[in-house]
Amino acid sequence: MTSPAPSTRWRVRTLASAAVLAIVVTAVTASLSGAVEATALSDPGALVRWGLPVTDLLVTTAATVTMGALTLAAFVLPQRQVPGAGRGRSGGARAPRGPRVRPDGAAWPIAQRTAAAASVVWTLGVGVQLVLTYAQVAGRAPTEPGFTAELELFLTRIELGQAGLWALALTAVTALAAVATASAAGAAWSVVAGAVAFIPVAASGHAAGAADHILAVGALYLHLIPVTMWIGGLVVLMIVSPRIGRDVRSAASRYSAIAAWSLALVVVSGVASATVRLAGPSDLLTPYGALLIGKALLTLALGLLGLWHRRRTIPRLADGASALFWRLIAVEVLVAAAVIGMATTLSSTPPPVPEIPLEAPSPGELITGYPVPVQPTAFGWAFFVRPDVLVLAGIGSAAVMLVRWCLRLRRRGDAWPWLRVAWGLLGLGVLAWVTSGGAAVYGMILFSAHMVQHMLLVMLIPIFLVLAAPVTLALRALPGRQDGSLGPRELMLAVVHSRLAAFFGNPVIAAINVVLSMFVFYFTPLFQYSLSNHLVHLWMIVHFTLTGYLFVNALIGIDPGPTRPGYPIRLLLLFATMGFHAFFGLFIAQSTSLIAAPWFGALGLPWGVDALADQQLGGYYAWAFGEVPSLVLAVALGIAWIRDDERTAIRLDRAAARDGEADLAAYNAMLARMAGGGTAGETDDGRSPRDNPTQETR
Template sequence: MTRTAVDTRPGAVRADGPPRWIATPVGRWRILAASAVVGVVALVVAIALTGAATPTLLADPGPLVRWGLPVVDLVVELAAATTVGALVLCAVILPPPPPDAPPSGRPARVRPVGAAWRLSQRIAAAAGVVWTLALAVQLVLTYARVSGRPIGGPTFGEEISVFLGQIELGRLLLTGLVLTALVALLAVAVGGTLSATFAVVLAMVALAPVASTGHASGAANHEVAVSSLWLHLAGVTLWIGGLAILVAVAGALGRDLRPAAARYSSLAIWAYALVAVSGVANAAIRLGGLDGLATPYGRLVLAKAAATLALGVAGWWHRRRTIPRLTQGRTAAFWRLVVGEVLLAGGVMGLAVALSSTAPPVPDTPLVDVPPAEWITGYPVPDHGPSGLDWFTTWRPDLLVLIGVVSALVVVLTWYRRLRARGDHWPVLRVVSLAVGLLLIAWVSSGGPALYGHLLFSAHMVQHMVLVMLAPIFLVLGAPVTLAVRALPARDDGSRGPRELLLGLVHSRWAGFFANPVVAAVNIVGSMILFYYTPLLLLALTNHWVHLWMIVHFTLAGYMFVNVLIGIDPGPRRPGYPLRLLLLFATMAFHAFFGLALMEGTQLLAAPWYGALGLPWGVDALADQKLGGGFTWGFGEVPSLLLAIALGTAWIRDDDRTARRLDRKADRDGDADLAAYNAMLAARSGPGGGAPGEDVSDGATPDASAAHRATPDA
């Protein structure tokens, strides 16, 4: 096992380590504690200026609740960022200890490989517990705040139970608490990069209930507000949490500092972009216009934006100046800037919590005195049904999906340029195909189909069929996995980067199971039956997270199925062309049967939604459902026909390649296979000109007859 020597002389500064003032554990924890203090000071000052903790005239919960809840909110944010940041460093930044590494210790003069990874894992475990406990306290204080009563009393526990079981806010807080507790348990059990990756994913899921409890700017922008807040929380925890953990493990990084800083810098760029875009979206929703900037809430937004911009400038300076100098052993400037960022980040988080505690200019009130359709859907309803151009000129943006599509397009173009820069060829048509597939997903999730899909079942089926049958064709023909594997750099230090994670996923047992041809076909058929003939359709219409799951699930199901048929990317062994055509025709038959069932059905699906809209242009919901069934039947045949043509073409080309390969082999060995076959037939015919009982009256010699019979196989 490789070890790195450590100079322990007083006042020494190692070439591969941080300066003295951050090299000791006491120095590092002082810095982190100072960042937390800066956050608390910023929070208290901001709340005092905005009056968010001013006593209410009616049902005042008391100063303990009014001031305690924002402070606990800040503890929750800091603990969440610390947990996620530490897990991310374990998952994709730091090299883990080798399998034969001894248990973690504190040697005096040597540092084992993976020491920073182990320290990061311990921090994640401890922070996860703090996160869970702080959420429990936050839940109690939140109930006291919304109910307007102080903590305590003989009935307080019973009231909390009702709040958690019957009130939506309480259920969301309880769900977040349970998910966070699971994150804490998994963080304690993390033993490698794979389990750390699972913990990061679960932590991102645990942020979803928190995003659903923030300011929603009224029901009219609920989905955009929820998506933007989740993106904001995810970006902040990845960005600020990772930065804080770099400080916490500074003394254990050693020569891993340079690659860890470079990897974190790349991750921080994406996280910062998420924070910036989602922050602008949140501000636009809650301010209600430029006039909102003159309010106390608006002034906090400006202060937070200025601090966030300063952090972005610091990150840019890292990439240009300090990180490149790490190879020369010049670490002091890097760590000074990191410490400044950590202190400023504490202030940013304090301002963010103050914002969440301050009433925005646009009040978070339910819609009143609006038509039924607007009250149910939460957004203004068009005054006419969809026409030809309306499908392409009307928009209802889904921020989460749009950011995902734009990010994917940027990544694909970056990979393509990287391959071209090093002289590798990659077909332009594959890039175009990927772009078309991604744009189709953006269209059905944020364009006309998204706007009318919540109003008309037929428009919803447009969304479904494009996601399942059309967009996957373009995605598969673009060969994204092959492009990624060729463009992404490989790591040799034991850590898992994007390339290693992707290959691990592609070759995992789960991927192999769902990519099995029969399973892929059954997945599409079974998913449609399960989704449309259970309450899942209604849940997707009423719950934004279920709606997002629908988009992801059906897109992946379609991708898996199309990849089995005409895929270019590596994956499980594909069946022969006859079985592929059989699976395709079976799926086509199911779509026809499903469409016919919708056309002949007399029961309205998701009746509490589609049946109660009362659209202004007058719509027979059942007749529209039958129209959706007809579209499913008719449209489903078009992509299936394209797939059948592609399969037939690929089959012919495969036969041609096989024939050419056999011809080349015959030219090299003098057609040895045919000669051996003829010799075998001649031996079987016997010396008498034929086997016993064989009729050779046609006059053909045994050898000629054998050669004649062998010709078709040749």
């Protein structure tokens, strides 16, 4: 049944009211917080002081609408289907017969055009924002002589300007992708491009220079992506409402799931950001703290409205009861406008915690950006924490999904072993400790500790994840889409069936990748980049965990992948990998030159560490941590081989019982012909083997 959409006049009035509300909230909060007050020295003028918040609001709004529209086009709204055309490449899964539910699809082009227009405004706004940002930082009006030359120097030589220039370039790429999007798959890639464009924004935001730089940047980035997808999707739902037609209930349900996950991530990232930006409860009484409280309360209100949607209005859409649904959407859009206004002012208001450089920092603090921990102890390894909020958010989400998928299967009456879920949770727990626990704390200053991290990532954690069989569990638990749109199951199938997965999942390629990656990583500048650049560090975590997973899955896994070779070949690949691991570890253990010397050789740790001796110890760790899990895998492969032979023997015995041992008789006949030259199907005495089934072969 098609639910009546709100009238055009009502929709335009709601969106216009939201725009006015966002401007008013920005102006009022900027005035009260002092963000637009004239400075005593080097004041750039009222045009810059007020123009920058207005431009920030424009950029924030355009980015939010862009990400929301792309999210709806990629994962929520179906495209109009041509009869007999099937799902094509945009569906991501193999479905040659086409969708079984014919969607309306009229809202999809509106979402795509909205994303294209908003992304262009986003790009232009970032360009204006760059100019006004320099004017404010330098205290210079853009009309003053020499401003253009100074701006060029700011964009090419100063870190803040370089980050802004990167943001402009990446936003332009997102705009090109959004304009060219013609399918759900294209919209999904555009979402990825937009997420990448937020990286320099997060890296240059407030508290990026705080004591816990990684936590501050990660929390801000984790905040930006879900909040733009959530609030932007809400606004775009209102924009496409006249054409959504009979797709309204499925679109509302899918968007509700995205909003629920986004709310959870926004809360987690908001709490993490507050721990960096606020020194204590008293800071909540500052203008920054008041803005933070106001934004948090409005976000909570949005969450409660979304919960009401999920519980009350969405289930009633099938009956055509959409009036209340759209009224609540309108209220949410207005509340979201106020959130955007407060967020704009908050981004330009200095936090209470001053970003004061450390006085006389030690070499270790200067290089790593963190206080040097005490000498390693068992307690420190077990309980020291340096949270990486991006990785922890991913780990927490994966743990929740594993449990939910298992419960969903069991409610459906399907069996899934809890032991597999336990293996997965154990692997995720070890991953959390490796990336945010004592191993992460000491891994930045000791090569040996870093090698423990690396070996656990590539050799131990993948075993636990493979035993959990997460891909198989997901494909069994996740529902498929019936209207040709992209859902989680379709995305997973697209990855599993991709040529890239087939190539890197090949057992031989996976084994080569495990070995070659270590040599390339440690004997090129990549290793030192991973210590000094958090993006490269995150790449290291993902790459080596995924590499290990593909290798172990090719040996003992049940998750989908390329055809696995026989057990002898698998054992050969495993033993070859063990040999290379041993060679790699011993090579480092016997090396007399320091790897990443500008880092480990200059830390000046107060407890007197010989960096070269510690590196050699790390080599022995690589040898030991590589061999022990490999031996466990060898034992597991041997057991699986024996069980496979037993199953094969049982199957052959059953087949022989059904056909009267026809295969054995044929084999005896073949041997008889080879020995005596008998005719086909006869033994030496000329009789058929079936006449004398007990005759022995020669």
